[in-house]
Amino acid sequence: MLRFQHKVNWQEHHKMLRLSFSPDIAVDYATCGVQMGSVQRPTKPRNQWDRARFEFPAQGFIDLSDARHGCSLICCEKYGYSVHEKTMEMALLRSPADVDPHADLGTQEYSYAFYCHALPFAEAHVAETADAFGTALISCESAKDSILPAFSLFRFAQGRLIIKQIKPAEDGQGLILRCFEPLGCSASDRLLCHQAITKITKCNMLEEAFQELSPDEEIEAKPFEIITLRLELEA
Numbered sequence: 512m513l514r515f516q517h518k519v520n521w522q523e524h525h526k527m528l529r530l531s532f533s534p535d536i537a538v539d540y541a542t543c544g545v546q547m548g549s550v551q552r553p554t555k556p557r558n559q560w561d562r563a564r565f566e567f568p569a570q571g572f573i574d575l576s577d578a579r580h581g582c583s584l585i586c587c588e589k590y591g592y593s594v595h596e597k598t599m600e601m602a603l604l605r606s607p608a609d610v611d612p613h614a615d616l617g618t619q620e621y622s623y624a625f626y627c628h629a630l631p632f633a634e635a636h637v638a639e640t641a642d643a644f645g646t647a648l649i650s651c652e653s654a655k656d657s658i659l660p661a662f663s664l665f666r667f668a669q670g671r672l673i674i675k676q677i678k679p680a681e682d683g684q685g686l687i688l689r690c691f692e693p694l695g696c697s698a699s700d701r702l703l704c705h706q707a708i709t710k711i712t713k714c715n716m717l718e719e720a721f722q723e724l725s726p727d728e729e730i731e732a733k734p735f736e737i738i739t740l741r742l743e744l745e746a
Contacts, residue, residue: 512640516622521604521615528604532625533597534582536575541594542632544571544641547675547691548735554594566593566602571641573599576632583637586623587645638693639673664705671698672732681718685710685743692732699729707745714739 521528540551554575556562569592574583584592584599591602601623604615624644628635665674665688676689692698702708713722716739724730724740732738 512627513625514622515624516620517603518618518620519604520618521606522617523604523606524612525608526606527602529600529602530623531598531600532582532584533599534575534627535597536577536581537597538575538577541599542574542576542637543567543569543592544573544638546570547737548693549638549695552594554596566591566600568592571645572626572637573601574632574635574637575599576628576635578631580627580629581632581635581637583626583628583635583641584623585626585637585641585644586621587641588621589623633694636670639670642673642675666703667700667730668703669700671700672730672738675737680741685741687714687718688740688742689737690730690732690740691737692735695734697731697733699731701727701729702740704742704744708742709745710741710743712741714741 539554541554542549543552552567553561568590570590571587572583572585573592573594575581575594575597582599584601586601589601589603593600603621604619606616607614626637626640628637665677667674667690671692672690673693674688674690676687678687680687702711708726711724711726712720713724714720718739718741720741730738730740
């Protein structure tokens with residue numbers, strides 16, 4: 512992975528700063544990140560609307576992959592992208608006259624990465640890599656040997672589902688874990704925890720329970736499904 516960090520004093524008008532990568536990967540579709548999922552967009556215009564489109568929105572990453580390997584452009588701070596055949600582009604800074612003539616003026620700091628992987632998209636964990644790249648690392652002191660060198664509070668055994676958020680339940684009863692299926696296919700996986708899980712309940716987004724699960728059974732997900740779980744742990 513190549514990491515880039517820019518600090519720019521942008522004082523331009525009627526100009527745009529873009530970056531471009533052209534990996535030697537010829538495919539018909541690019542995979543583009545959206546919140547808790549992805550969409551595919553054509554790399555060649557199929558109609559007049561495609562030819563007129565300057566860029567499209569994406570969140571976290573865009574990826575060009577064939578059956579053996581691929582490349583991803585990762586950024587969690589910029590959202591304007593374009594793909595034309597083998598060329599991937601991202602808008603970094605702009606100064607339009609309309610709608611906001613003061614857009615991006617001043618000092619701007621941002622970072623992005625170009626990630627090459629030796630696996631097809633479905634096996635390269637691009638979404639997890641983009642999430643990790645965009646999440647700040649927070650360090651704190653702890654008692655010696657209180658945390659193992661390789662430690663995860665929660666994880667899925669096969670990595671088929673991605674954990675997005677963990678928080679206390681709104682009513683104070685247990686923890687809420689929100690996860691999703693990232694590839695657009697049905698999947699099931701078992702949730703592992705460093706403490707024994709005594710109860711798992713499926714909830715809706717309002718944390719209202721509708722199905723109780725066994726702590727030992729696999730969590731089943733539909734394509735791109737977002738799942739909310741209420742967990743009770745052994746004291």
